[in-house]
Every structure is written in structure tokens, then in C-alpha cells.
Amino acid sequence: MTEFKPQQLDKKWQQAWTSAKAFEVDVDPSRQKFYCLEMFAYPSGYAHVGHVRNYIIGDIMARTKRMRGYNVLHPFGWDAFGLPAENAAIKSGTHPETSTLDNIAHMKGQLQRLGISYAWDREIATCQPEYYKFNQWIFLRMFERGLAYRRRSTVNWCPVDETVLANEQVIDGACWRCGTTVVARELEQWFFRITAYADELLKGLETLTAWPEKVVVMQRNWIGRSEGARIKFPVAGGGDPIEIFTTRIDTIYGATFVLLAPEHPMVDRFAVESPDSKAFRDKVAKFRALDRESRLTGAIEKEGFDTGRKAINPFTREDVPIWIANFVLAEYGTGAIMAVPAHDERDFEFARKYDLPIRIVVQAGPDTPSAESMTEATTNYGRMVNSGEWNGQEAPAVITKMIADAEKRGIGMGEVQYRLKDWGISRQRYWGTPIPVIYCDRDGVVAVPDKDLPVELPKVTTLTGRGDSPLAQVPEFVNVKCPKCGGPARRETDTMDTFVDSSWYFLRFADPHNKELPFDPVPAAYWMPVDFYSGGVEHAILHLLYSRFVTRVLRDVGLVNFDEPFKRLLTQGMVLKNGAVMSKSKGNVVDPDDMREKYGADALRLYVMFVAPPEKEVEWSDAGLEGSFRFLVRVWRIVDHWCETIGGEGMPACSDDCTGAERSLRRKTHDTIRRVTTDIEERMHLNTGVSSLMELVNELYAFSDTTEHGAPTRGEPPVGRVERQQTIAVLKEAIDALVVMISPFAPHMAEELWQMLGHPEALTKTSWPSYDPAVAKADEVVVPVQVNGKVRARVTAPADASEDQMRELALADASIRNHTTGRTIVKVVVAKGPLVSVVVR
RNA sequence: GCGAAAGUGGCGGAAUUGGCAGACGCGCCGGACUUAGGAUCCGGUAGCCGAAAGGCUAUGGGGGUUCGAGUCCCCCCUUUCGCACCA
Numbered sequence: 024m025t026e027f028k029p030q031q032l033d034k035k036w037q038q039a040w041t042s043a044k045a046f047e048v049d050v051d052p053s054r055q056k057f058y059c060l061e062m063f064a065y066p067s068g069y070a071h072v073g074h075v076r077n078y079i080i081g082d083i084m085a086r087t088k089r090m091r092g093y094n095v096l097h098p099f100g101w102d103a104f105g106l107p108a109e110n111a112a113i114k115s116g117t118h119p120e121t122s123t124l125d126n127i128a129h130m131k132g133q134l135q136r137l138g139i140s141y142a143w144d145r146e147i148a149t150c151q152p153e154y155y156k157f158n159q160w161i162f163l164r165m166f167e168r169g170l171a172y173r174r175r176s177t178v179n180w181c182p183v184d185e186t187v188l189a190n191e192q193v194i195d196g197a198c199w200r201c202g203t204t205v206v207a208r209e210l211e212q213w214f215f216r217i218t219a220y221a222d223e224l225l226k227g228l229e230t231l232t233a234w235p236e237k238v239v240v241m242q243r244n245w246i247g248r249s250e251g252a253r254i255k256f257p258v259a260g261g262g263d264p265i266e267i268f269t270t271r272i273d274t275i276y277g278a279t280f281v282l283l284a285p286e287h288p289m290v291d292r293f294a295v296e297s298p299d300s301k302a303f304r305d306k307v308a309k310f311r312a313l314d315r316e317s318r319l320t321g322a323i324e325k326e327g328f329d330t331g332r333k334a335i336n337p338f339t340r341e342d343v344p345i346w347i348a349n350f351v352l353a354e355y356g357t358g359a360i361m362a363v364p365a366h367d368e369r370d371f372e373f374a375r376k377y378d379l380p381i382r383i384v385v386q387a388g389p390d391t392p393s394a395e396s397m398t399e400a401t402t403n404y405g406r407m408v409n410s411g412e413w414n415g416q417e418a419p420a421v422i423t424k425m426i427a428d429a430e431k432r433g434i435g436m437g438e439v440q441y442r443l444k445d446w447g448i449s450r451q452r453y454w455g456t457p458i459p460v461i462y463c464d465r466d467g468v469v470a471v472p473d474k475d476l477p478v479e480l481p482k483v484t485t486l487t488g489r490g491d492s493p494l495a496q497v498p499e500f501v502n503v504k505c506p507k508c509g510g511p512a513r514r515e516t517d518t519m520d521t522f523v524d525s526s527w528y529f530l531r532f533a534d535p536h537n538k539e540l541p542f543d544p545v546p547a548a549y550w551m552p553v554d555f556y557s558g559g560v561e562h563a564i565l566h567l568l569y570s571r572f573v574t575r576v577l578r579d580v581g582l583v584n585f586d587e588p589f590k591r592l593l594t595q596g597m598v599l600k601n602g603a604v605m606s607k608s609k610g611n612v613v614d615p616d617d618m619r620e621k622y623g624a625d626a627l628r629l630y631v632m633f634v635a636p637p638e639k640e641v642e643w644s645d646a647g648l649e650g651s652f653r654f655l656v657r658v659w660r661i662v663d664h665w666c667e668t669i670g671g672e673g674m675p676a677c678s679d680d681c682t683g684a685e686r687s688l689r690r691k692t693h694d695t696i697r698r699v700t701t702d703i704e705e706r707m708h709l710n711t712g713v714s715s716l717m718e719l720v721n722e723l724y725a726f727s728d729t730t731e732h733g734a735p736t737r738g739e740p741p742v743g744r745v746e747r748q749q750t751i752a753v754l755k756e757a758i759d760a761l762v763v764m765i766s767p768f769a770p771h772m773a774e775e776l777w778q779m780l781g782h783p784e785a786l787t788k789t790s791w792p793s794y795d796p797a798v799a800k801a802d803e804v805v806v807p808v809q810v811n812g813k814v815r816a817r818v819t820a821p822a823d824a825s826e827d828q829m830r831e832l833a834l835a836d837a838s839i840r841n842h843t844t845g846r847t848i849v850k851v852v853v854a855k856g857p858l859v860s861v862v863v864r
Numbered sequence: 865g866c867g868a869a870a871g872u873g874g875c876g877g878a879a880u881u882g883g884c885a886g887a888c889g890c891g892c893c894g895g896a897c898u899u900a901g902g903a904u905c906c907g908g909u910a911g912c913c914g915a916a917a918g919g920c921u922a923u924g925g926g927g928g929u930u931c932g933a934g935u936c937c938c939c940c941c942u943u944u945c946g947c948a949c950c951a
Binding site: 236237240241244245247249251267268269270271282323325350351352354355356360361362363367368369370372440441442560563633634635636639640641642644646647649650651653654656657660698701702705706708710711713714715716717718721724728805806807809811812813814817838849850851852854855856857858860861862 | 867881882883887888889890891904905930945947
């Protein structure tokens with residue numbers, strides 16, 4: 024009897040794997056590859072069980088696929104740039120690089136102690152010049168293609184902290200740090216033209232059949248494609264016409280006024296031309312401020328005012344008033360809309376408030392409400408009325424015709440609008456990738472030549488969090504010679520959004536040490552795309568959309584030969600403690616190191632997989648962890664009990680000469696192989712995979728009870744011995760399979776047991792057991808028999824019984840006869856399952 | 865407000881294609897072993913009626929389709945998540 028000492032086994036086998044380089048891999052075109060990836064980590068300093076759940080999920084997949092014969096790439100890295108490290112530096116004075124590298128070292132240790140099977144030779148950290156050099160390289164390729172460009176844009180600005188805030192850092196319109204109301208500020212910003220790929224990103228979603236539907240829908244909505252028309256409304260009194268965007272040109276005869284966003288360029292002209300331009304301007308200014316706040320805080324009362332000007336509806340040729348409204352968005356469409364109060368809820372609300380005319384032009388139902396009596400807009404498609412020559416036609420068919428008509432008359436055109444906007448990547452921050460651009464008075468915006476990459480981040484020692492970009496305060500960094508003319512020039516001092524770093528790191532893993540290119544196309548073509556990607560659903564849009572975009576850009580650059588980087592996606596649920604997400608500030612963190620010290624890495628791994636399916640949120644339970652530990656001890660004990668008798672090489676294989684109990688154990692073994700394999704590989708239901716293994720263990724205990732020495736008990740258990748060769752063979756088959764299949768979950772224990780069973784080769788080199796359907800097939804089946812939908816009896820039938828045989832057996836059963844005598848049998852259904860259903864009257 | 869997902873024992877959860885509801889685990893109850901048991905092994909455990917055999921009721925609520933519904937359809941309730949004036 025040997026004792027299960029998980030802490031010792033953890034160390035022993037982790038060292039063995041490292042020195043054997045068990046998880047390092049190379050390109051091997053003769054073998055099928057499998058790229059298993061978990062979203063890399065922000066090095067916050069410690070990983071709690073919520074984080075490591077994701078890594079364990081990936082590790083189950085990686086370890087299983089390895090034993091299933093695949094050449095498995097399973098790398099890990101660090102999303103090492105970012106605000107928290109910089110903010111910590113402002114507070115504590117520790118340089119972000121120091122704290123980041125310390126954090127990485129600690130977290131790496133945590134993951135290694137959990138036995139996650141990473142190819143650590145491929146580890147990357149985005150804050151290393153060797154990595155971010157290629158952020159810059161990719162930026163330059165995008166710059167060359169016009170996909171990286173500069174323009175003024177409005178940002179969130181905190182006037183007290185004197186810095187730009189990301190949208191997520193604005194809480195109810197105020198700065199998250201000091202509570203000051205955020206103001207809009209115009210800044211020159213770099214953008215990536217993701218909108219150029221909008222249609223492609225949308226279409227590509229259709230190919231992502233192994234992604235959660237939810238994520239696909241979120242991306243689709245985020246891209247927000249809508250087809251419509253751009254229509255010109257001439258302004259009475261001359262000048263440029265107002266262009267509006269609409270998806271409902273079929274309602275244009277009901278457009279009784281036009282609305283402009285407060286930021287619309289024409290507003291300033293109207294203000295100048297207004298009789299009281301000061302009052303006009305004041306009202307606009309109020310709206311502009313209000314509008315910004317409304318978008319940050321949510322809903323706000325619709326307000327507007329009449330400009331006093333008129334536009335001409337190009338279809339009705341009527342004069343319609345032009346108003347300015349706070350709910351019209353400047354950044355969507357043309358920043359101007361035609362208002363159709365009868366058929367748009369928002370326009371209806373606005374028209375009622377300001378007593379503007381309402382005209383019904385679509386008859387959606389049999390009732391015809393009057394404009395005066397209607398209480399809400401009717402937004403459905405329907406038959407057109409009050410629409411001149413178009414009367415009687417119906418949307419959506421008529422929409423194409425009307426757009427064609429508008430095009431013919433030169434007053435408009437069909438147009439597609441997206442909700443998706445270009446990706447602003449400038450950050451007025453220190454801890455990120457410098458944007459590789461130089462500004463020269465003579466040559467303007469000049470790209471840093473490839474040979475000068477990387478533009479290294481200088482070591483700034485005093486970070487205050489105030490003022491503009493910290494890099495602007497480093498003269499040695501800022502002042503350079505223009506690469507074109509050699510004259511004095513200035514470097515760009517903004518850094519890149521860290522989402523740039525994470526939008527291609529999965530490609531770098533294919534070739535992580537390349538000094539010339541982000542990666543060589545050949546290994547990338549072998550390893551990519553990622554076959555299995557898991558991570559938090561919070562990245563459903565940003566990271567995953569950016570990655571899909573950058574992958575396509577690199578395809579157009581010629582580095583990759585596919586469109587979609589992630590074949591299968593799993594969004595794992597969070598681990599809660601006391602009903603809340605774990606966080607340092609809440610003090611409800613479960614530290615994997617504590618759990619591991621108490622129960623060992625395997626029990627923790629097993630518990631986290633057993634408690635619920637990976638997608639689901641779970642509540643942490645110490646008792647549950649204890650239960651998983653007990654199960655491992657139970658496995659240990661039964662294997663230990665038998666290993667002397669069944670272990671070693673050259674043992675006989677199972678034959679057909681089985682007793683009933685042996686048959687039944689073999690059946691269970693093979694059925695378990697089938698279930699566990701599909702649970703892991705196909706369904707990713709790791710919890711039911713574990714429960715199948717538990718059933719097999721229960722069966723092994725029961726089987727052991729039938730042998731002369733009984734099941735193992737604590738104290739002085741007898742070593743399990745049997746004489747019969749077939750019993751030994753059947754036990755060996757079951758126990759070997761059990762140990763291999765439990766190894767993804769409990770790799771340290773499994774390796775030790777495998778060794779105790781006398782196998783000379785490490786488990787990491789072993790093949791997954793194969794499933795024999797003939798063995799798993801039962802000799803006889805229990806057939807439930809229903810009478811009028813209720814199970815009244817169970818009859819035993821041969822496994823290959825015909826429908827007729829089953830029907831006869833069912834009707835002959837005594838208790839079924841009790842339910843059928845004196846009644847008429849209307850129908851007997853024999854269903855697959857099998858199951859017999861009798862209908863009586 | 866709109867959209868999506870979910871709701872199953874005391875608890876976490878199973879039920880793969882419309883076919884035996886509650887696998888597996890936690891907890892609880894009992895037995896064995898024991899000086900002892902908070903260890904281990906074995907057994908029981910949805911609720912109600914019944915001595916038992918057996919029966920009845922049960923997958924948020926109400927209807928429906930079907931020989932048969934946790935699963936499909938309609939209405940309602942609750943929870944969670946996403947979007948939130950995108951014209």
C-alpha cells in the first residue's frame with residue numbers, strides 16, 4: 024500500500040515534463056496538427072481560480088489531443104502592456120517594467136505548479152521590444168495601405184487629471200479617478216480603418232459555425248450593417264442640400280420635417296445666418312454638451328428647436344421645417360435625418376412634443392387611424408398611401424424601386440451604413456508600443472523605416488499621470504532627424520492601444536523567435552488557424568473582432584493564407600465566491616496556490632472541471648473540492664490495490680471467454696471510453712466526462728468485491744490477487760484505460776499510477792484507449808413498456824430483438840396484462856431506445 | 865424598451881436526435897469495520913399515500929401538438945447577460 028502524496032507527485036512530474044521537454048513541439052507536416060490556445064493573460068500579479076479555470080480547460084483539450092495522436096501546439100504568453108501597471112507606477116513609483124516582469128514570473132510559477140502543459144519555449148510578452156517591434160511593423164504595413172491614418176477626433180478628456188480617458192473609464196459622465204465631469208476634446212488621433220473590412224468581417228461570421236451563437240450575434244450587431252439610401256433635401260434659399268440617410272425611403276412622403284445633429288456642419292452656417300445668432304449658438308452649445316452627457320449616461324428627454332429654415336422634400340416637393348434635435352447622432356450616417364413621425368417612434372415622440380405635422384403614408388393593418396388619433400407610430404411595412412404615384416405599392420419591394428428612381432433623378436443613391444467605426448488606437452500613455460511615426464516640418468508625416476525598428480520605449484522614471492503623453496517629456500526620444508531629409512523632426516509620442524498587441528499574438532506563437540518578420544508564413548500556415556480557443560466572453564467583440572480584422576490585413580500583406588484565425592471558440596464562465604466575481608478589492612479571492620498546497624494540483628483541476636460545464640458560471644465550494652480530492656484517493660487506492668497483479672508488460676489481452684461480471688466490466692470500460700472521448704473532444708462537457716470516470720471507478724470497486732480479496736479498504740488492505748488470467752486481463756484493460764483517461768484532469772497522479780502499473784513509457788507519450796463498439800454492446804437490453812404514456816413494466820429482451828419480438832414480450836408481461844385486460848389495444852409503438860408504448864382505450 | 869439565454873431534489877448539476885426525469889458529486893440517513901471515527905467500504909436518499917406490492921404527483925406557471933414533452937409550439941412569470949435613440 025502506497026500513500027497518495029499529491030504535493031510530492033506534483034513536483035516530481037512537473038520536473039520530469041520540463042526536463043523531457045514533453046510539451047515542446049515542431050512543425051511536422053506528416054502529422055495532423057492541433058492548435059489549442061487560451062487567451063493570454065494580463066500580468067496583474069496573481070491568478071485566481073477564475074483565471075486558471077480557463078487554462079485548465081485548454082489543458083484538458085491539449086493533453087487529450089496529444090494522446091489522440093495530434094501534434095499539439097499549446098503556448099502561453101503575456102498581454103504585458105497596459106494601464107494598471109502604469110497607474111501602479113504613478114502610485115508606488117515602481118517602474119511598470121519592473122512590476123510587470125515580477126508579476127509574470129509569479130504567475131508563470133502558479134501555472135507551472137498547476138501542471139498546465141504549455142510549450143514554454145514559445146512564451147512571449149508583448150512589452151518586450153522583440154514583440155512590439157512587430158506591432159510597429161504591422162502598423163507600417165497598414166500605413167502604407169492607407170489602413171492607418173490620422174484625423175482629429177473627439178475624445179473623453181478629464182480637465183483635472185489632464186488626460187484622455189477610454190469610454191470604459193467614464194462612469195456616468197465623470198472621471199472614474201477624480202469624479203470630475205468629463206469634457207469632449209478634439210485631438211489628433213491615429214485610426215485603423217477597420218470599416219474597410221466591415222462587410223468581410225460580417226460575411227465571415229457565417230463561417231464561424233463552431234463559435235457560440237451569442238458571440239456571433241454580438242459581433243453582427245456591433246458591425247451593424249444597414250442598407251438604405253442617401254437622399255438630398257435642398258435647402259430653401261440655396262446653398263448645399265442636406266443629405267439624410269434612411270432605411271425607410273418608402274415612408275418619405277411622410278417626412279414632414281428634417282432633423283440635424285447639433286454637431287452637423289450646417290448648423291454653424293445657420294447660426295451665422297440667423298437673426299439672433301447668439302441665442303442660436305447658445306442653444307446649440309447646450310445641446311452639444313447635453314448630447315455628449317446623454318450618450319454616456321443613457322436615455323435623455325428628446326429636445327430640439329426650429330432653425331427657422333426650410334428644406335424641400337424631394338418627393339413631395341413641399342417645404343418642411345429644419346430642426347436641430349439632441350437625439351440625432353452626428354457620427355452615424357450623415358448626421359441628419361428625415362423625420363417621419365407617423366412611422367418612427369422617436370420622430371413621433373418629437374412631433375407630438377413640438378406639435379409638428381404627422382402624415383400617415385403606410386397602411387400597415389386593416390384599421391386606418393387618423394394622424395390626430397394615433398397614439399404611437401406604426402413601424403411595420405405595409406401598403407403605401409398618400410404617396411403620389413407610389414400608392415398601393417409595398418415595402419420592402421418598393422424600396423429598391425424608389426432608390427432607383429432617386430438615382431435617376433440625381434437626388435440620391437443607395438447606401439450601406441455601418442455602426443462599426445474606425446478603431447482609434449492612440450493612447451496618451453507611457454506603457455505601450457510607441458507609434459512608429461515622425462513629424463517633419465518639411466516632409467510632414469514620415470513612417471519610421473523598417474530598418475530602424477523597433478522604436479524602443481525609453482525608460483521614463485517619473486510617471487505622474489498628468490499632462491499629455493509621458494513620452495513628450497523625454498527630449499532624447501522626441502527629437503530625431505527626419506528619415507527623409509535629415510532635418511530636425513519630432514517623434515509621435517502617443518502609444519498604441521494594447522488591443523493591437525493582442526490582435527495577432529496567436530500568430531506569433533507559430534514562430535515566436537523570428538527577428539525579421541512577425542512570423543514566417545510557413546509555420547503559420549501549418550499551425551494556424553487556432554483549432555480551439557477559450558477565454559472570457561468579455562472579449563466577445565473587441566479582441567475577437569480586432570483579431571479577425573488584423574488577420575485579414577496580414578492576409579492582404581501576404582503573410583497568411585486564411586481569413587478566420589479561430590476555428591472553434593469556447594467562452595468560459597466565471598468562478599464566483601459568495602455570489603460575486605473574485606477580486607482583490609472584494610477580498611473574496613480563492614488562491615490556487617492555497618488549494619494546491621492543501622489538496623494538490625490534480626484535485627483542484629478535477630474539481631474545477633467537474634463542478635459545471637465550462638461555459639457556465641460557478642460558485643466556488645470548498646466541500647466540492649474536498650469531494651474531488653476524495654475521488655482521486657479512491658482512484659489511487661483501487662489502482663494501488665491491483666497494480667502488482669495486473670501490472671507489467673506482456674500481460675495477456677482480453678479474450679471472449681468472459682464471465683458475466685467480466686463481460687459487464689469490459690462493457691463499462693468501453694462505454695466509458697466512448698463517453699469520455701466525445702465529452703472532451705466534441706461536446707466539451709468536461710463535467711459529465713468526469714462523472715463517467717467516476718462511474719467506471721464505482722464499477723471497479725463493485726467488481727473487486729466479487730473477487731476473493733474484496734475491495735480495498737484503509738489500514739492493511741490485502742493486495743488484490745486473482746488466479747484467472749481473463750480476470751486479470753479485464754481488470755488491466757479497465758484500469759489502464761481509467762488512468763489514461765483521467766490523466767488530462769489529474770496528470771500528476773496519473774503519471775505516477777502509470778509508472779506503478781509498470782509501463783516503461785511516460786503517459787505523455789501514450790495513446791488514448793480505443794473504443795470497441797462490439798465490446799460496448801450489451802447482450803440484452805431492458806425495455807421500458809408504457810401504457811398510455813406511463814411506464815408500467817420493464818422487460819428484458821435480447822439486444823438484437825426485432826420489433827415484433829419486443830412487442831410480443833411487452834404484451835406478454837404480467838403487469839402489462841393487468842393494464843390491458845378488459846380494454847382495447849388501439850396501437851403499439853416500438854421506438855428506438857428501445858421502448859414499447861401501448862395505447863389502450 | 866428591444867434582443868438572447870436560462871429556470872430540474874436540500875445543493876452543484878445530468879438527460880447526446882421527442883423515448884425509463886434526477887446520472888455523477890456534495891449534503892443528509894443507516895450499516896460494516898473499529899477503543900474511537902470528522903477516515904474507509906457498503907447501502908439508502910424528489911414529494912405524497914401505503915405494512916408491502918404498488919399507486920399518485922412532479923422539470924417556474926397556464927394551454928397546445930404527440931402513442932410519448934425537461935426537450936417542440938403559443939401565452940405569462942422570474943433571473944441573468946447583451947444592446948440601448950444607429951434613423
